[in-house]
Each structure stands twice: as C-alpha cells, then as structure tokens.
Amino acid sequence: MIYFKTFLWTILALQSPFALGYPSDPLDIVEDLGSVLSEGASVTANISSAPRWSDYHAPRPGYIVHVAEEEDVAKTVEYCNKQEIKFLAQSGAHGWARTCDNDVVIDLTGLNSITFNEARDLVTIGGGTLNGDWVDAAYANGVQVLNGGCNCVGVLGATLGGGVSRGMNRYGMPVDNVVSANLVTADGELIQVSKDTNSDLFWAILGAGPNFGIVTSVVMNAYPLIDEGRVWTGELIFSGDKLEAYIVAVNRLNLTEDMTLHWGFSHRPDPVITAQVFFMRGDAEAGREAFQSLYDLEPDDDTTQIMTYPHINDDTDALCVKGGRKPGWFTGLETFDYPTFQAVWDDEYVDFVATTNLTNTTILIECYSNYVLRDIGSEGASYAHRAINYYAWTLSGHVDSSSDSGVEAYSSRVRELWRSTSGFEPQRTYINFAYGDESLEEIYGESLPRLRQLKKQWDPKGRFDQWFAIF
Numbered sequence: 449m450i451y452f453k454t455f456l457w458t459i460l461a462l463q464s465p466f467a468l469g470y471p472s473d474p475l476d477i478v479e480d481l482g483s484v485l486s487e488g489a490s491v492t493a494n495i496s497s498a499p500r501w502s503d504y505h506a507p508r509p510g511y512i513v514h515v516a517e518e519e520d521v522a523k524t525v526e527y528c529n530k531q532e533i534k535f536l537a538q539s540g541a542h543g544w545a546r547t548c549d550n551d552v553v554i555d556l557t558g559l560n561s562i563t564f565n566e567a568r569d570l571v572t573i574g575g576g577t578l579n580g581d582w583v584d585a586a587y588a589n590g591v592q593v594l595n596g597g598c599n600c601v602g603v604l605g606a607t608l609g610g611g612v613s614r615g616m617n618r619y620g621m622p623v624d625n626v627v628s629a630n631l632v633t634a635d636g637e638l639i640q641v642s643k644d645t646n647s648d649l650f651w652a653i654l655g656a657g658p659n660f661g662i663v664t665s666v667v668m669n670a671y672p673l674i675d676e677g678r679v680w681t682g683e684l685i686f687s688g689d690k691l692e693a694y695i696v697a698v699n700r701l702n703l704t705e706d707m708t709l710h711w712g713f714s715h716r717p718d719p720v721i722t723a724q725v726f727f728m729r730g731d732a733e734a735g736r737e738a739f740q741s742l743y744d745l746e747p748d749d750d751t752t753q754i755m756t757y758p759h760i761n762d763d764t765d766a767l768c769v770k771g772g773r774k775p776g777w778f779t780g781l782e783t784f785d786y787p788t789f790q791a792v793w794d795d796e797y798v799d800f801v802a803t804t805n806l807t808n809t810t811i812l813i814e815c816y817s818n819y820v821l822r823d824i825g826s827e828g829a830s831y832a833h834r835a836i837n838y839y840a841w842t843l844s845g846h847v848d849s850s851s852d853s854g855v856e857a858y859s860s861r862v863r864e865l866w867r868s869t870s871g872f873e874p875q876r877t878y879i880n881f882a883y884g885d886e887s888l889e890e891i892y893g894e895s896l897p898r899l900r901q902l903k904k905q906w907d908p909k910g911r912f913d914q915w916f917a918i919f
Contacts, residue, residue: 477511477552481527488516488558498555501542501600502774504852505884507914509536509553516558518630518638518664521575524554525662526636529911536914537662539576539602541770543880543915556602559664564589568670570627575664577603580761587677587758591670594622597710599761600768604666608657609880610831612839614726614760615671617817618705620824623654623831625669631661634907638664643828652902655831655879656892658915659899660906678730679760682752686721688713690745691793694721695786697741703817707738713811719798720748724763730754773852776843777859778881780836781813782871792862800858808845809855811862813838832893833876840866841881859883879916891916 482491491513498514500506513524521537528535528551535552559574562585571593573582580599586592594613596606603622606612611622619625628642631653641650652660686694694711701709711723723742727735732754736743755762792811801809821834842862844855863883867875877890892899896918903918910917 477531477533481513481524484523484527485513485515485520486517489520490514495553498538498541498553498557499770500538501540501768501770503771504773504775507536507538507553510551512553512555514555514558518559518575518632521554521556521559521662521664522632522636522638524552525632525634525911528552529634529636534914535911537575537658539605540578540600542598542601542605554662556604556662556664561665564591564670570667571670572665572667573603575602575604575662579603579606583761584758586670587673587756589670590673592673592677592757593668593670594619594625595761596622597761598764598767600765604657604663606880607666607668608653608655608663610655610829610833610878611880612814612816612878614708614728614816617703617708617820618728619669619671620820621829621831621834622668623829624821624824626654627667627669629653629663629666631663633661634909634911648902649906651828652830652899652906654829655895656899656918659903659912659918661912673757675729675731677757678754679757680727680730680732680735680752680754681725681760682750683763684723684725684739684742684747684752685716685749686723686745686747688719688721688793688798691721691790692786693745694723694742695784695789697745698815699784700741701739701815703815704738705817705820707817709739709815711813711815713793713797715801715807715809717807719793719801723747725752726760773846773849773855774843775852775855775859775883776841776881777863777883778839778841778877779863779866779870780833780872780876780878781838781840781866782835783869784838785869788865788869792865796858796862796865800854804851804854806844806846806851806855809858810843811840812843813840815839826895830892830895830899832895833878835872836876836878839878839881882916884916886916888916888918892918 478491493511495509498512515521533551537554539556556576559576561574563572568589568591579595579601582603583595594615607622613622630640632638706728708726714722725739815838842859875890877886879891899918
C-alpha cells in the first residue's frame, strides 16, 4: 500500500501546479479542504468535472471544488488564502476573456436554488443558477425576470457584469434589479450587501463583482408576465446585397420597450444577414408593424411565430454545447456607420469564411431601447456603459488550436474597424463580452477611480485578480 500511495502522490505532483512550490502538497488539498466542507461538497483533481463552454484561453486549474452550501465557498477562500493558492469561481463557465491560469476553480453549480417570495415580486437565486432554470421557474410562478439570451449562461455571472436582457427595455438592466446579495469577501467572510448594508461594496459588485467577492446568492426583482407570457419572435434572412438598405432600415426603427433586435452575419450555407426580431407581446400583426422597415426589404425567409416565455431562448440552445474554441471580440457602438459595416462584410467576414471554411464564424449586433437605462443612471451601480446603443461582437467556433492565430487576426481587424467609427473615445467595452486585452478605462469607464479606492479597502491583497483585475 505504501508503494501505491507514493506512486499516486508522484502522479498528482506531476499534474498539479501545487508541485511548483505551494505550501500544500498535492494530496493534502483533497483531504484537508474536503474535510471542512459540507457533506454534499467535494474536491477533485478531475478538472473535466467542471467543463468550460469554450476551451479557448480557458483557466487551467489543478483542482475543482464543488460546493454545496454558501459556507463552502467561504471555507474554500479561507483555505486558499492560508495556503497562498489562487482561486476563481465559476457558474455557467462561459467567460472567454484572457485571464490568468488558476489553481483552484470553485464550482458554484451546486448553489442552484430558486425561491420566490409570497408576493412573487422578489426571487432569491443561488450562485450556480442557469438562465434556463430561472426562466422556467419564473414562468411557473406567473412572472418574468431579467434573463439573458442563452439558457446555459450563469445568471449571477452575467448579472454582475451588468447583464443585457430583452426585459431591460422596460425594467433596467439585470444589475439594476439586484436588491441584495450574499458574498464571500477576500478574507473568507460570508456577508450580506445591499443599499442599506455595506452599500459601497454593493455598488461595486454591480458591474465589477468578480473583483470584490464571490457572490453566492442574490435577491432580485420579478415582474408580472406580459400578455400571459406570450411573445412574437423569429428570424428574418436577407441577402448581403441588401446591407446598405438594411442599415438604413435598422436606423429607422424606433425601438420601444416591447422591441429587441439581434442581427448580424452568418452562413446558411452562404453568407447572409440574419435578424432576430423580438416583440414582448403575442401579437403577430403588431410585431410586424413594429419592424415594418425590415419587412419593407422583403426578407428571403421569415420564421417569426408566437411562442411562450420559456421558449424565447430556444434558438440559441445550439450555442450551449461545451468545449471547442469560441473566442469573441466586442465593441460598444453609439451609432451604425454603413461604410464600416460594408467593409466588415466585404473585406473581412465574407473573405475570411471563404478562405478558412470556418463557417461557424458569426457577427452579432444586439440592439435595445436605452431610454430606461439612461433614466436610471449609474448612481446605484458601478456599471458605466449605459450610453452603448449597440453591442457589436464577433464570435468564432472551431476545434483546432492551429486556427487561433487566423481567427485572432481577423477578429482584431473587425474590432478596429468598429472602433474607428464607434462614436466613443475612449472606447466602451461591456465586460461580459470583452476579449481580455482592453484597458481598465474601457472596461470600467468613469467608475474606475471609485472602484480602485474600494478595491484597496475590500481586497488590499488582490485575492480577486482573475477577471480584469482592478489595481
């Protein structure tokens, strides 16, 4: 038996970053940390037990801690601090920005509870809750919530970066709808934050959350279903020769609180313009009228239909497959510039896909009504980019890392084209879509000076330094 233990220790040492000089040997963390966690929690060196949505620049941990209770997160942070081990929390595991390698990933998927109050205007959700589960629970309770556009994305991860949601046209961003939060501080203490308790820290996490703690649960607003949860949505397809007319048509749209437009370039199997229209009521006639400027272009295909709230993200379920390489680059736009988009189409997108055959490469522009966001302002949250009118990003899906350099060069060129006419200086970058090479000023905007002061107060040793670290 002693020979087997020696062999096991050697194998783990060769595989683990803890062999490179950390105080704890690679066998102890499983036993020592595991012994203080709750019965349902576990520690493993099997990193495949918490797969990432994208393997591109993904964290490469030595260990995964699967927590079962909020206190498990606090105990893990306390242990890692004592042993000088770096850590990173993940829920949906979707972030693609270039960050540091991490020695311990704290997997929050075990914290997936969803509880509504009696009035059903508040909902408490655990740190590992996914969008799809949240939407289903909301519909079952006769309400709607500020959910994102993909069912497999973690609710809290998206929310703490600001969150974009079809519902923000009416109710503000997800970050504006957080009432309170439980989080683990850099010292490993589990505390509550709200407008009345630790208010400065509460402000900081609403836009820069991963820099200040690991949020284990939040209380958020919920709202009555509109039109009994019926919506009108679907996709319109246009040929590329209509791009100029299409840009004009989009600029003619008056996006109301009921309207959202996601459009871009994709292959079906040839390059086309795709437009996903969304109308927050189950009225096809009213929906078509709202998007009449697009219908005037006579789309080649029209899949619009009336469906119920739980199915609004069905079209993106194909994007939820984990693994592969899915890098993305983002630019916040104030206006659409037709020559820029024509250059993206002619000189970049069509040519790149034709020469590489990477047909999963897409361009996506998300368009929302921003009136409510601007009325709310940034006083209650550190998220600083409410002036963004259009969320423009590139996304590629490939398997072989040998394609990385070509994808990076292409995507960087597209981003620079957008930046040249974005209307912003400095540029504005939505953190959840950021690539990782952006400046802190681009990420945090005018909130950065105050965030830096609060970082010194709440995380002076820089424990939370894995996601656009503030310093």
